Amino acid sequence: MFDDFMVNTWIAATLVAGVAGVVGFFVVIRGASFAAHALPLSAFPGAAAANLVGVDQLIGVLAFSGFGVAGISQLGRRGRRDVATALSLVMLLGLGALFLSRTTEYFQAIYALLFGEVLGVGAQDLAPLAALSAVSIALTLALFRPLLLSSVSPELAETISVSPRVMEVLFLVVVALATAVALPVVGALLVFSLMVGPASAARTLTSRPLAGLFISAAISIVTVWASIALSFASDWPIGFFVGALSALGYLAGRTWAWVEIQGLSQFRRSR
Amino acid sequence: MLTRSEVLAVRQASVSLSGHPILKDIDFALNAGEFCGLIGANGSGKTTLLRTVLGFVMPTSGSVTMEAGGRASIGYVPQKFILDPYMPMRARDLVALGLDGNRLGVPLPSRGRRRKVDEMLEAVEATPFADQRIGSLSGGQQQRVLIAHALIRRPRLLLLDEPLANLDIRSVAGIVALLRRVSRELQTTVLLSAHDMNPLLSVMDRIVYLAHGRAATGAIDAVVRTEVLSRLYGYHIDVVRVHGRVLVVAAEGEGDAQTAIQRDPVHVAQVP
Amino acid sequence: MTTLLSLVVAPGFFASEPVRTAAVIGGAAAIVSGVVGVFTVIRGQSFAGHALADVSSAGGAGAFLLGINPLSGFLLMGVLAATSMELVRVDRPSERDLVTGIVTGAGLGVAALLLYLNVTTSSTTGAAVTIMFGSMFTISASIVPLAIAVGLAALSAMGVLYRPLLLSSLDPNLAAVQGVPVRLIGLLHLIVVALAVALSAITVGAILSTALLIGPAAIALNLAKRPSVAIFLAAVIGVAATWGGILLAYDSYEWTGGHGWPVSFCIVALIFAAYVVVAEIRLGSRRQPEPGLKPRPREGRATTAG
Ligand SMILES: Nc1ncnc2c1ncn2[C@@H]1O[C@H](COP(=O)(O)OP(=O)(O)OP(=O)(O)O)[C@@H](O)[C@H]1O
Numbered sequence: 001m002f003d004d005f006m007v008n009t010w011i012a013a014t015l016v017a018g019v020a021g022v023v024g025f026f027v028v029i030r031g032a033s034f035a036a037h038a039l040p041l042s043a044f045p046g047a048a049a050a051n052l053v054g055v056d057q058l059i060g061v062l063a064f065s066g067f068g069v070a071g072i073s074q075l076g077r078r079g080r081r082d083v084a085t086a087l088s089l090v091m092l093l094g095l096g097a098l099f100l101s102r103t104t105e106y107f108q109a110i111y112a113l114l115f116g117e118v119l120g121v122g123a124q125d126l127a128p129l130a131a132l133s134a135v136s137i138a139l140t141l142a143l144f145r146p147l148l149l150s151s152v153s154p155e156l157a158e159t160i161s162v163s164p165r166v167m168e169v170l171f172l173v174v175v176a177l178a179t180a181v182a183l184p185v186v187g188a189l190l191v192f193s194l195m196v197g198p199a200s201a202a203r204t205l206t207s208r209p210l211a212g213l214f215i216s217a218a219i220s221i222v223t224v225w226a227s228i229a230l231s232f233a234s235d236w237p238i239g240f241f242v243g244a245l246s247a248l249g250y251l252a253g254r255t256w257a258w259v260e261i262q263g264l265s266q267f268r269r270s271r
Numbered sequence: 272m273l274t275r276s277e278v279l280a281v282r283q284a285s286v287s288l289s290g291h292p293i294l295k296d297i298d299f300a301l302n303a304g305e306f307c308g309l310i311g312a313n314g315s316g317k318t319t320l321l322r323t324v325l326g327f328v329m330p331t332s333g334s335v336t337m338e339a340g341g342r343a344s345i346g347y348v349p350q351k352f353i354l355d356p357y358m359p360m361r362a363r364d365l366v367a368l369g370l371d372g373n374r375l376g377v378p379l380p381s382r383g384r385r386r387k388v389d390e391m392l393e394a395v396e397a398t399p400f401a402d403q404r405i406g407s408l409s410g411g412q413q414q415r416v417l418i419a420h421a422l423i424r425r426p427r428l429l430l431l432d433e434p435l436a437n438l439d440i441r442s443v444a445g446i447v448a449l450l451r452r453v454s455r456e457l458q459t460t461v462l463l464s465a466h467d468m469n470p471l472l473s474v475m476d477r478i479v480y481l482a483h484g485r486a487a488t489g490a491i492d493a494v495v496r497t498e499v500l501s502r503l504y505g506y507h508i509d510v511v512r513v514h515g516r517v518l519v520v521a522a523e524g525e526g527d528a529q530t531a532i533q534r535d536p537v538h539v540a541q542v543p
Numbered sequence: 544m545t546t547l548l549s550l551v552v553a554p555g556f557f558a559s560e561p562v563r564t565a566a567v568i569g570g571a572a573a574i575v576s577g578v579v580g581v582f583t584v585i586r587g588q589s590f591a592g593h594a595l596a597d598v599s600s601a602g603g604a605g606a607f608l609l610g611i612n613p614l615s616g617f618l619l620m621g622v623l624a625a626t627s628m629e630l631v632r633v634d635r636p637s638e639r640d641l642v643t644g645i646v647t648g649a650g651l652g653v654a655a656l657l658l659y660l661n662v663t664t665s666s667t668t669g670a671a672v673t674i675m676f677g678s679m680f681t682i683s684a685s686i687v688p689l690a691i692a693v694g695l696a697a698l699s700a701m702g703v704l705y706r707p708l709l710l711s712s713l714d715p716n717l718a719a720v721q722g723v724p725v726r727l728i729g730l731l732h733l734i735v736v737a738l739a740v741a742l743s744a745i746t747v748g749a750i751l752s753t754a755l756l757i758g759p760a761a762i763a764l765n766l767a768k769r770p771s772v773a774i775f776l777a778a779v780i781g782v783a784a785t786w787g788g789i790l791l792a793y794d795s796y797e798w799t800g801g802h803g804w805p806v807s808f809c810i811v812a813l814i815f816a817a818y819v820v821v822a823e824i825r826l827g828s829r830r831q832p833e834p835g836l837k838p839r840p841r842e843g844r845a846t847t848a849g
């Protein structure tokens with residue numbers, strides 16, 4: 001389980017989980033689950049397109065998530081945000097269908113990009129992965145306060161000259177970067193689970209924003225480690241464990257919040 | 272332009288939203304430290320006027336002039352504040368974001384910052400619940416936290432949009448007294464919108480009364496009068512003073528006036 | 544006239560059997576999706592609509608391998624997912640989207656497990672990918688009767704739910720006061736969405752099912768003020784885009800020298816373009832300043848006091 005190849009995979013998965021947890025904190029408090037689902041999913045045809053053109057996969061994924069950001073933010077200004085997200089997503093997937101009809105890509109590779117299988121990560125992949133992870137985390141931390149305020153109330157943000165529209169675009173850029181980090185390693189659908197599950201548990205465990213962000217990253221990393229170990233032991237797909245653990249995380253968070261509120265009202269009544 | 276004592280001057284400003292004229296020829300100015308009530312029924316344009324002062328909406332004609340500093344010297348408490356009960360944020364975090372929410376980077380622990388936040392929480396009497404989640408606070412408590420958020424930058428002008436709606440009588444009196452005190456202490460000009468002027472009568476230096484997109488402005492006694500309000504509404508309205516109260520009544524048969532008055536809860540006003 | 548037509552339509556279009564099946568099935572899916580989609584868009588549940596397609600198609604792939612009827616597999620998975628999404632009580636749209644996401648993640652995880660547990664990976668992944676992207680020209684005519692039955696069931700359910708659903712979509716509190724069981728109506732609506740989405744996912748693919756559910760409805764709601772008109776328009780737009788896309792895909796074989804564009808790409812592109820154009824026009828008309836009132840620049844904010 002811990003030979004060289006596996007060590008690389010563990011490192012890569014940990015990086016991915018950390019990024020997903022940090023970015024996911026804002027995905028959850030901004031209520032942007034759909035965008036976080038759509039960006040990775042619509043970026044995955046980018047990998048196919050890159051193979052078709054003959055450039056690095058990462059470039060294709062970055063380009064397609066860039067299109068996704070542009071589509072969601074531009075169309076979102078003209079109408080409902082969820083409609084904008086859905087239509088940008090299907091347009092990019094449609095392009096994916098176009099590219100796939102041109103390639104002889106193995107279904108197995110497509111399946112892995114979609115449903116996630118921690119793919120073999122070579123030592124040479126680690127450096128760009130680490131760099132990109134550092135950039136996404138640094139950007140999220142740099143934008144921490146304006147992002148937080150505009151998530152609580154766009155109007156309050158605008159009052160102190162933080163444009164909610166600019167923050168929305170920057171937030172989508174951060175999600176796109178996280179996507180580019182994670183997609184080649186764990187697949188589109190897994191990234192998404194890692195973004196929403198751990199963060200939704202973290203937000204109920206603490207009432208401090210910065211602590212919430214770090215707890216989210218920690219839960220995300222533990223989720224990935226546990227999933228890899230369980231998947232290794234049972235030979236079942238890792239996607240199943242990540243999905244199930246994320247759902248458990250969400251339910252545990254809701255239950256914890258409920259218990260807390262019950263306890264609080266009991267305490268108030270007893271006084 | 273502004274005279275020496277003026278903080279804000281709105282001159283002949285008209286505002287349209289989506290092509291519909293909402294406000295016409297609004298004209299008033301506020302002096303430093305003044306407390307002004309912006310009174311009008313639902314849909315009369317209070318929020319729109321405040322957003323125009325903030326620069327979120329541009330006037331189609333006329334001008335809005337702010338003292339040096341522009342938006343940076345305005346504090347704002349919005350009408351709608353939708354709170355996620357799970358938002359991981361304490362009251363003090365929101366107040367701190369009023370101070371440096373537009374800065375990059377994570378907030379590092381700083382004694383100066385903490386002191387400022389504590390002082391502000393103390394000033395709005397929010398210290399007892401400073402470490403609670405904002406989502407778990409009551410309406411009145413949230414209102415205090417939002418006021419602290421707006422005041423922590425020591426703005427010259429504080430705009431509050433219906434801060435008294437949804438509060439019980441005691442909380443209303445508490446918030447009004449708080450605002451009056453803070454505005455005196457910090458020399459902050461306050462422009463506060465409300466559909467009911469009653470709780471504000473004792474503290475207002477000036478009133479901007481909105482109806483049908485126009486405004487009557489001045490001291491309370493100069494505005495809440497039969498001639499002035501009749502001219503504003505466009506039909507006859509009686510301002511009757513009974514037992515120290517003011518009743519604003521439309522004539523029988525004035526169908527339009529009746530509905531206007533019914534929609535307008537500001538029909539009973541106490542003379543200060 | 545004939546020459547003009549042959550300019551637009553490549554020879555053999557109307558005679559082709561797969562084209563005819565695709566046109567019938569695609570048209571039916573477009574009508575059902577358009578009608579159901581208007582409510583999905585009004586309620587801001589695009590994510591749920593899309594997620595149900597993902598989950599039901601992945602689950603369907605599993606069912607396919609378990610040896611049960613694939614359409615039943617699709618429907619079962621879709622209804623299961625819809626029910627779990629509505630089971631968690633939420634009061635804000637953002638929290639609802641979060642629950643949708645969590646259920647999607649879990650559903651896809653289960654689907655991945657089902658795929659793994661059954662048969663060899665290569666054939667299952669092939670099925671999953673085919674279902675994801677759909678291939679209209681390979682629809683077997685044998686599923687047509689069952690598909691049409693499910694479609695009709697979804698349409699009649701919409702007819703029955705119409706008024707309480709409309710009321711509870713516009714104002715849940717008002718609806719509750721009038722005695723509408725808002726949560727039950729919400730659940731029933733989502734189950735109908737699951738039916739419609741599963742139906743179109745198995746016939747035209749998961750991508751198109753989202754495109755047909757959201758696109759025509761959103762365009763129609765931009766054009767029409769009344770829900771009934773919007774529903775009618777959405778169905779018409781959906782069918783037009785589907786047939787237009789099939790035509791485009793068929794013709795593209797001529798232009799691209801035998802490569803051809805996939806039909807799902809053509810339909811999505813038409814819908815996307817139509818949405819952008821309509822939204823742009825609507826925005827433009829709203830921006831128009833009133834005649835006579837020229838917007839004047841606001842006086843400098845930073846003018847210093849006298
Ligand atoms: N974006 C918009 N486009 C067109 N009309 C608008 C827009 N926003 C508001 N209005 C209209 O402008 C008028 C004034 O609205 P505004 O929100 O300023 O009223 P208000 O006095 O704050 O009301 P309330 O007491 O309900 O808060 C209303 O008639 C409203 O319908």
Ligand SMILES: [Mg+2]
Nearest residue numbers: 317318350432
């Ligand atoms: Mg208002």
